[in-house]
């Protein structure tokens with residue numbers, strides 16, 4: 222709200238719900254844009270949303286597509302075996318595969334990711350994003366803050 226009043230962001234979409242202060246009422250914004258152009262970072266943020274986008278919402282073990290709520294993350298090399306929480310060691314996985322794999326190395330359970338996980342470029346992510354219907358990604362925006370939280374402490378395996 223402060224950023225809106227300061228003029229550093231503009232409202233793109235609004236919720237129906239209103240919020241009020243002692244002096245005024247306004248509709249709760251849902252999507253904002255920054256008024257100042259920020260040069261594109263060369264590497265995409267390592268976020269939940271971007272990992273799912275890279276993996277096309279597909280479990281990297283069974284290959285099936287899942288809705289966001291049914292997907293989770295897997296450390297290919299488990300943390301207990303020194304695996305890091307990075308682009309190169311995190312893949313999208315369904316809950317069933319994630320549980321089956323547990324704390325095992327791919328070689329120990331014969332579960333190898335369909336695609337070797339790696340850091341995508343911004344352009345790759347943008348190209349993937351264009352393959353999804355606008356409404357689908359808009360859904361993701363509803364959880365934008367949640368999605369944008371770094372993965373570090375969230376993964377179980």
Ligand SMILES: [Zn+2]
Nearest residue numbers: 280283315318
């Ligand atoms: Zn799976």
